[in-house]
Amino acid sequence: MNDFTYYMPTRVFWGEGCLARRGDAISRFGTRALVVTGKTSARVSGAMDDIAGALGRNGISFAVFDEVEANPSIETARRAGAAARSFDADFILAAGGGSPLDAGKAAAVLAGNECADDDLFSGNFSNPVLPVIAIPTTAGTGSEATPYSILTDTVKKTKRNLKSDRLFPVLTFLDPRYTDSLSAEITASTAIDALTHALEGYLSTRATPASDMFALRSMAILGPALAKLSGSAPGREDRQKFLYASFLAGCVIAQTGTTVLHAMGYHLTIFHCVEHGRANGLLLVPYLRHVMSGQPERVREVLGSLGCEGLAGLGRMLGPLMKGDVNLADAEIDEYARIAVQSPSAACTLPRPTTEDICEMYRNAAGLNKIRQDE
Numbered sequence: 458m459n460d461f462t463y464y465m466p467t468r469v470f471w472g473e474g475c476l477a478r479r480g481d482a483i484s485r486f487g488t489r490a491l492v493v494t495g496k497t498s499a500r501v502s503g504a505m506d507d508i509a510g511a512l513g514r515n516g517i518s519f520a521v522f523d524e525v526e527a528n529p530s531i532e533t534a535r536r537a538g539a540a541a542r543s544f545d546a547d548f549i550l551a552a553g554g555g556s557p558l559d560a561g562k563a564a565a566v567l568a569g570n571e572c573a574d575d576d577l578f579s580g581n582f583s584n585p586v587l588p589v590i591a592i593p594t595t596a597g598t599g600s601e602a603t604p605y606s607i608l609t610d611t612v613k614k615t616k617r618n619l620k621s622d623r624l625f626p627v628l629t630f631l632d633p634r635y636t637d638s639l640s641a642e643i644t645a646s647t648a649i650d651a652l653t654h655a656l657e658g659y660l661s662t663r664a665t666p667a668s669d670m671f672a673l674r675s676m677a678i679l680g681p682a683l684a685k686l687s688g689s690a691p692g693r694e695d696r697q698k699f700l701y702a703s704f705l706a707g708c709v710i711a712q713t714g715t716t717v718l719h720a721m722g723y724h725l726t727i728f729h730c731v732e733h734g735r736a737n738g739l740l741l742v743p744y745l746r747h748v749m750s751g752q753p754e755r756v757r758e759v760l761g762s763l764g765c766e767g768l769a770g771l772g773r774m775l776g777p778l779m780k781g782d783v784n785l786a787d788a789e790i791d792e793y794a795r796i797a798v799q800s801p802s803a804a805c806t807l808p809r810p811t812t813e814d815i816c817e818m819y820r821n822a823a824g825l826n827k828i829r830q831d832e
């Protein structure tokens with residue numbers, strides 16, 4: 458067995474009502490909190506009422522920054538950081554999907570560090586980073602268990618990854634009830650994101666025996682749960698499964714990072730408005746076909762864990778969860794491939810893809826129907 462490390466310092470509280478029961482754990486982080494969230498997610502999910510209750514019972518005053526958009530920009534994170542500074546917050550409580558969680562993490566850095574964009578993404582900050590408490594209301598990104606904040610650079614028109622061990626949340630409260638209000642569409646897209654985290658981590662050059670354990674469990678839960686999802690919102694039992702599997706998948710990428718699949722998907726999100734998880738899902742079968750050429754046994758294990766019969770079975774499972782094909786012009790494919798091949802995550806893909814390999818994956822992604830007939 459090769460050498461490996463494992464680090465995941467977040468204290469996790471799991472279960473319905475966990476914030477009401479265990480909210481006292483928050484009080485050691487200070488008396489002033491900035492709640493960072495999106496327009497609606499914290500309120501419609503019921504998380505905001507529980508947060509206000511827990512903070513109130515523990516004598517913590519708070520202000521709310523609720524302007525985080527999907528795929529948050531660096532500018533939004535800067536505004537949240539400024540809000541934390543002007544409120545003199547001791548810690549950030551980020552509640553919502555991955556977007557508010559990631560904006561909250563970056564705000565924790567920016568509250569005490571005035572840095573230019575490139576310094577921000579270097580991960581080296583001279584001043585302290587505020588503690589972050591994460592309360593997810595989607596089941597997909599696993600950001601509650603990762604050291605990453607993914608922000609959109611609106612100038613460079615790309616997504617950038619801020620990575621620092623100081624961005625692991627200090628606490629997370631995982632309450633599956635907060636995901637009840639998710640539409641069937643967002644449920645599917647976020648679950649596919651979790652699936653790709655577990656799967657890419659398992660196939661990454663950085664996979665470890667510990668991350669594999671989390672990945673296999675996550676995929677074994679997600680496969681059957683995803684197969685049942687076709688247009689209808691799941692019941693509570695499946696909600697629990699999605700949130701738990703998403704958390705496990707977060708523990709995977711905290712160790713391994715993602716691979717070229719995420720790097721390719723980002724372009725579909727930024728330029729074609731495809732949600733993050735669905736963007737990865739569109740590219741998944743061609744990506745696995747590429748990886749299979751170098752790691753056939755590992756890909757077979759992935760498909761076995763998911764309960765899918767070959768790539769065709771996976772295509773059949775994903776097909777109803779997609780919203781239709783994304784058609785890309787040749788020039789777009791060339792441009793996206795040129796950028797994706799240079800991403801650090803491409804280097805963690807085995808076999809390492811060439812620009813032409815990536816073009817090929819994009820071309821095949823434009824026609825899931827064709828893939829299903831071919832297999």
Ligand code: NAP
Pocket residue numbers: 494495496497498499501502525526527528529553554555556557559594595596597598599600603604605606607616635636637638639640643647650733734
């Ligand atoms: P999201 O962008 O946070 O949310 C998508 C939509 O769902 C928003 O409209 C949001 O509303 C709504 N929503 C959230 N929770 C809801 C609930 N319980 N009920 C009803 N609506 C709800 O989606 P996401 O997929 O969770 O996060 C995607 C972001 O995470 C991307 O930027 C991606 O790059 C990043 N990501 C980060 C990591 C990491 O490790 N840090 C890993 C993977 C992906 P609001 O507008 O009110 O928020």
Ligand code: FE
Pocket residue numbers: 598650654719733
């Ligand atoms: Fe993701």
